[in-house]
Amino acid sequence: MTPRTMPVGKGSTQDDGVFPRSVEHFQGTTELAAEPKRIVVISTGQADALLTLGVVPVGSTSGDGADLVPQYLQDAFPKQDDAIADVVDVGSRLDPDVETIASLKPDLILMNNAGKDAAALYKTLDAVARPLQRRAPVCTGSRICSCWRTRSASSSRPNSG
Template sequence: MGTSLVLKLPTLPTRDQPSFRHRPVTRRAFLGGTVGVAAVALLAACSGDEEDADDSTASSTDSDAQTTRVVALNTGHLDHLLLLGIVPVGLAVAKSANGDPSGIPDYIYDRFGESFDLDAIEQVGLRAEPDVEKIATLEPDLILSNDRADEALLTQLRGITTVVTTNGGSELWKEDLGILADAVGKREEADDLLAAYEKNASDWADNRGNDAVVSLVRGRNDEYILTGPSSLSGSVVEDAGLTRPDGQRFSDTANHDLSVENTDQLDADYLFYSFDGGAESLTDSASWRNLEVVKAGNAYAVDMDAWFLNASLVAAQYILDDLKDRIGE
């Protein structure tokens, strides 16, 4: 655009507000709300000045930078762009546990599908191997990748346009939100939204009056994975003032393998799990049925994509809402 347009976003909405849906309603649909409506207005304003927009470049340090054609290549990028009112023109995808062939999970459709045409986003291959030629044909003014990408790939991408890399990995999702927001000139909005989430979590912790113990486990192929404090879901549990079982307080990595023989490590006040990744479910085993948390009726299946496969503020709010639904006020 010829001039810089600053979009003021409201605080992060919760499921207490009315919901929009793009496809058949799922249990966890919640609203992008005013964020999406304002973003549509922004995009409409940009469309009349498309030629100038295509020539723009993104800066990771210029808070006034505005971008209109972004390609997102890694976890959390799509979530954060949509939250800030930007629909990417291209997206590298991973196999979604609960989504359609576009690779966009249901929780993203539920949150943003009514406000944005998500089906118009071009796929540019898988995250592990994006199609550089296809990316180039989209004429982006910003490509988002991460520091774990192959340097040869990053060199190719830099030959197309500005490339900004985030850290990657779920443990640094808050920092990655800031990096992305700087790149698209929306740091103030991102900071406000993150602060709203953190206040939501801390207020619930203060009002709840307990530090319940929460256990997290998921399936991956034919394996079981304990999710630790350095994961996205683990960080949300911590932000909400909840604690973890002794065997799930590791800090060396985000996840640890769990053997069937050690199912007792899952016992807690509340257990959140997803075995959509292909592992044979533990839920049919005697060891599972003998867990005190299962006997108490406090073991809950959750959405794999939001809880365990993505790393974003959108997913964090989803998880926080799930925790509040199950544990209560």
């Protein structure tokens, strides 16, 4: 069963829209100096959540044999067609292409803990993000809305280059 509430101690204590902010997640704490604009998702559930919030990721992984952005999401968000078409493939959710992720210069990298060695992947992504003054918070797909939007704020517009 998927939890529907924010786990105790996770998210941010800041009001929506307030930056800088600290976000507590399953791999530690991430400092967000400003509202993220360029977001990469490592797990397909994060793409669902971001699009629901009106934000199109700049990069995404896909499940085995699945479309980068599943057709049901393309159908659900027709006004985002152009931005969805520009989402960059960053590999599989179990083995993302770290170089491609780095080339996108993300403000934020989102992933979940399911089906992978999340601690090791987090360390790899954090090492890539750190030189860009960015860190990669980890939130499960079901909690991404609470972790990033509700507790950490965002906009309701798609990412821009």
